[in-house]
Amino acid sequence: MSESERFDRGWELLEKIDGRPGERVMEGVGSLSPDLARYIIEFPYGDVWSRPGLDLKHRELATVSALIALGHCEPELKVHMGGMLRLGWTREEIIEVVIHMAVYAGFPAALNALTVAGEVFSDEDAGR
Amino acid sequence: MSESERFDRGWELLEKIDGRPGERVMEGVGSLSPDLARYIIEFPYGDVWSRPGLDLKHRELATVSALIALGHCEPELKVHMGGMLRLGWTREEIIEVVIHMAVYAGFPAALNALTVAGEVFSDEDAGR
Amino acid sequence: MSESERFDRGWELLEKIDGRPGERVMEGVGSLSPDLARYIIEFPYGDVWSRPGLDLKHRELATVSALIALGHCEPELKVHMGGMLRLGWTREEIIEVVIHMAVYAGFPAALNALTVAGEVFSDEDAGR
Amino acid sequence: MSESERFDRGWELLEKIDGRPGERVMEGVGSLSPDLARYIIEFPYGDVWSRPGLDLKHRELATVSALIALGHCEPELKVHMGGMLRLGWTREEIIEVVIHMAVYAGFPAALNALTVAGEVFSDEDAGR
Amino acid sequence: MSESERFDRGWELLEKIDGRPGERVMEGVGSLSPDLARYIIEFPYGDVWSRPGLDLKHRELATVSALIALGHCEPELKVHMGGMLRLGWTREEIIEVVIHMAVYAGFPAALNALTVAGEVFSDEDAGR
Amino acid sequence: MSESERFDRGWELLEKIDGRPGERVMEGVGSLSPDLARYIIEFPYGDVWSRPGLDLKHRELATVSALIALGHCEPELKVHMGGMLRLGWTREEIIEVVIHMAVYAGFPAALNALTVAGEVFSDEDAGR
Numbered sequence: 001m002s003e004s005e006r007f008d009r010g011w012e013l014l015e016k017i018d019g020r021p022g023e024r025v026m027e028g029v030g031s032l033s034p035d036l037a038r039y040i041i042e043f044p045y046g047d048v049w050s051r052p053g054l055d056l057k058h059r060e061l062a063t064v065s066a067l068i069a070l071g072h073c074e075p076e077l078k079v080h081m082g083g084m085l086r087l088g089w090t091r092e093e094i095i096e097v098v099i100h101m102a103v104y105a106g107f108p109a110a111l112n113a114l115t116v117a118g119e120v121f122s123d124e125d126a127g128r
Numbered sequence: 129m130s131e132s133e134r135f136d137r138g139w140e141l142l143e144k145i146d147g148r149p150g151e152r153v154m155e156g157v158g159s160l161s162p163d164l165a166r167y168i169i170e171f172p173y174g175d176v177w178s179r180p181g182l183d184l185k186h187r188e189l190a191t192v193s194a195l196i197a198l199g200h201c202e203p204e205l206k207v208h209m210g211g212m213l214r215l216g217w218t219r220e221e222i223i224e225v226v227i228h229m230a231v232y233a234g235f236p237a238a239l240n241a242l243t244v245a246g247e248v249f250s251d252e253d254a255g256r
Numbered sequence: 257m258s259e260s261e262r263f264d265r266g267w268e269l270l271e272k273i274d275g276r277p278g279e280r281v282m283e284g285v286g287s288l289s290p291d292l293a294r295y296i297i298e299f300p301y302g303d304v305w306s307r308p309g310l311d312l313k314h315r316e317l318a319t320v321s322a323l324i325a326l327g328h329c330e331p332e333l334k335v336h337m338g339g340m341l342r343l344g345w346t347r348e349e350i351i352e353v354v355i356h357m358a359v360y361a362g363f364p365a366a367l368n369a370l371t372v373a374g375e376v377f378s379d380e381d382a383g384r
Numbered sequence: 385m386s387e388s389e390r391f392d393r394g395w396e397l398l399e400k401i402d403g404r405p406g407e408r409v410m411e412g413v414g415s416l417s418p419d420l421a422r423y424i425i426e427f428p429y430g431d432v433w434s435r436p437g438l439d440l441k442h443r444e445l446a447t448v449s450a451l452i453a454l455g456h457c458e459p460e461l462k463v464h465m466g467g468m469l470r471l472g473w474t475r476e477e478i479i480e481v482v483i484h485m486a487v488y489a490g491f492p493a494a495l496n497a498l499t500v501a502g503e504v505f506s507d508e509d510a511g512r
Numbered sequence: 513m514s515e516s517e518r519f520d521r522g523w524e525l526l527e528k529i530d531g532r533p534g535e536r537v538m539e540g541v542g543s544l545s546p547d548l549a550r551y552i553i554e555f556p557y558g559d560v561w562s563r564p565g566l567d568l569k570h571r572e573l574a575t576v577s578a579l580i581a582l583g584h585c586e587p588e589l590k591v592h593m594g595g596m597l598r599l600g601w602t603r604e605e606i607i608e609v610v611i612h613m614a615v616y617a618g619f620p621a622a623l624n625a626l627t628v629a630g631e632v633f634s635d636e637d638a639g640r
Numbered sequence: 641m642s643e644s645e646r647f648d649r650g651w652e653l654l655e656k657i658d659g660r661p662g663e664r665v666m667e668g669v670g671s672l673s674p675d676l677a678r679y680i681i682e683f684p685y686g687d688v689w690s691r692p693g694l695d696l697k698h699r700e701l702a703t704v705s706a707l708i709a710l711g712h713c714e715p716e717l718k719v720h721m722g723g724m725l726r727l728g729w730t731r732e733e734i735i736e737v738v739i740h741m742a743v744y745a746g747f748p749a750a751l752n753a754l755t756v757a758g759e760v761f762s763d764e765d766a767g768r
Contacts, residue, residue, distance in 0.1 A: 002642065029623065032630050033607050035691075036614070036622070043683045044231040044619055051675075053224040061186060062193040062225055066232045069194035071328035072583035073232075073620040075627075095289050096181040097190055102292070103172040104194045104201075106490040107300055108329040110292065111285065115331075118288050130258065157495065160502050161479050163307075164486070164494070171299045172491055179291075199712035200455035201492040203499075223673050230676070234618040235684055236713040238676070239669065243715075246672050300487040309480040314445060318481055321446040322453035322488045327584035329488075351545050352437040353446055358548070359428040360450045360457075362746040363556055364585040366548065367541065371587075374544050386514065413751065416758050417735050419563075420742070420750065427555045428747055435547075456711035457748040459755075556743040565736040573698060574705040574737055578744045581706035585744075608693040609702055615684040616706045616713075 003042065010046030017049065017056060017083045025079060057087045064097055068113040069105040077113060081120040091121055135166065138174030145177065145184060145211045153207060185215045192225055196241040197233040205241060209248040219249055263294065266302030273305065273312060273339045281335060313343045320353055324369040325361040333369060337376040347377055391422065394430030401433065401440060401467045409463060441471045448481055452497040453489040461497060465504040475505055519550065522558030529561065529568060529595045537591060569599045576609055580625040581617040589625060593632040603633055647678065650686030657689065657696060657723045665719060697727045704737055708753040709745040717753060721760040731761055 014022050030037035049059055060083045067077040084094050094117055102110035142150050158165035177187055188211045195205040212222050222245055230238035270278050286293035305315055316339045323333040340350050350373055358366035398406050414421035433443055444467045451461040468478050478501055486494035526534050542549035561571055572595045579589040596606050606629055614622035654662050670677035689699055700723045707717040724734050734757055742750035 036611050065190040065193040066197035069197040076620040099292050104490045106488045108332040164483050204492040227676050232618045234616045236716040318449040321449040325450035325453040355548050360746045362744045364588040420739050460748040577702040577705040578709035581709040
């Protein structure tokens, strides 16, 4: 597979998963490091997200769970909670993931994630 | 809902999700702190895992993703990768989650999780 | 013990420990997830903080130490540094905990915690 | 204050807090890096633990809480749980700290800490 | 070596490495805890950064790599990315470190670090 | 650039940096997930380590610093401390990095890394 095929496949997935907020992140990344922007499209999206063994909806659940547990990834968590909505999860299911994480990552990590969820829902209500 | 109902519901779920390895963990916990053992059954299992908003299979995917990202939870990761198998995920899907985590938690966390997955698969092959 | 007894005991403790800032956090949590708000009152406060084996003052010292070490919990750290003041620790003792954490969690985590302590002291001076 | 005064004061505290297990750690450190061994005695013990603003017993509670929350510090946690015993905390109080940490650092971190506590208690029973 | 020699040597290094932004941090620290400010100058700078075994340029590379990996240290990362520039690393090399960290700490940690790098470069362009 | 060129370039670098211990890790990874093994060669080594903007020696310093700070990566730290030796750093310089990390990641993380360094040096002495 050529690099341009990986890139095209990755970009298509990034748009589908992360929507306009993801594109905005990529514009910011690209202005500082076009190479890092390209790697993000090629490796996480072109190579990993595109793998057939787990569908996009489940990958986004895994992603959001990991970002809540890592604890220092609020901008990325915001994009990927939006991704959960775009991929068909409901607001109620996002809240369930947040509650579930209180068990494994502790209540403070869950509370911080709940704040991010509230911002994602407000942005959606405002059509942002 | 009474405390004994929470406990009974939690214990039933713990057995279903974590199987014999989970029971062994709980015996160890109970010998040092019966109260912590009781809380684990009541809150994570009786309250959270039993919530209807997200099914057990998806909760276990979220759990394993978080444990890989946290990085210092290998005993718990082993129990919950076994839980993925018990709840109907395949070995291939567990490996997909590990690969996916390389993007978000870094390759070292993914490599450590792969080692744990190998142990879980060997234990299953050996009928442990 | 019934669930409502756990809730009442938890709410009483939360008010005593976290004061008005804690109530504000709980209002925010409750507007997004009434269930998570209820769990916070029932499990961390109703079950754990209310245990007789370690008094509230020592539990708050343990809490603040853990939040500094976790590093990604500034909103919660602010509430619980306020809790230290409400439970009888002095500003000097809070600063001692911050200095002590430089040894275990590194100087950057201690510096970030010192910034939070400064905000807590300013809020108290301003009667917030 | 001269460096040798810091060192002497630090060494005396290290022996009092960490006992024979702490000395064994320091022998290992010293064989690989005498300078790091000296810094540990001078800065954490000579400078920080010796400060008057918080007594040794409370400093050890803060230390153990932070080590449980950091999650990747089991050898150090073992030494400092032993320190809690040497400084007058009971086994029951150590277990309380472990339970309390489930709220803030998550249940997996608490379970791992409980395992360490079990080892510390066994070592004490065996006179190690 | 006397304490005042450690302090003087530390302060000189802090000014050389962290420049005016580092001084501003130290003013903030000093207003809340003169002792912590003194320790920062004496131990990290006076004792560690001044050691001959690794030069300042390499120490700053190690520092920035660690701060990116820790993930919750953005104010400190900003000061030390500035330190990389002051010590002779180029903007391109800072970006290389950020990209390299995507492998070890995950892409979210790298993206957050890239945002900080952008702020450092803007501040330098604006003569701040 | 074709995928096979990325792979070949990556494998050559992996052998140069990580030597026989790295090959052993890759054999273990490959037996569980040939795809993850391939990605490790293609992305971290083929894409990132091969970039011209920072030489191998500096990349390994950055890697080891990050692994010490992450704290839960001892197997990877062992391979990459070996990598530091293979790329021309001395044992003394490795110890310097460990000492330096005490400032940023805390003394427990530095102590754990020192233990790993001791194992790496013993392995080298034993010709492993």
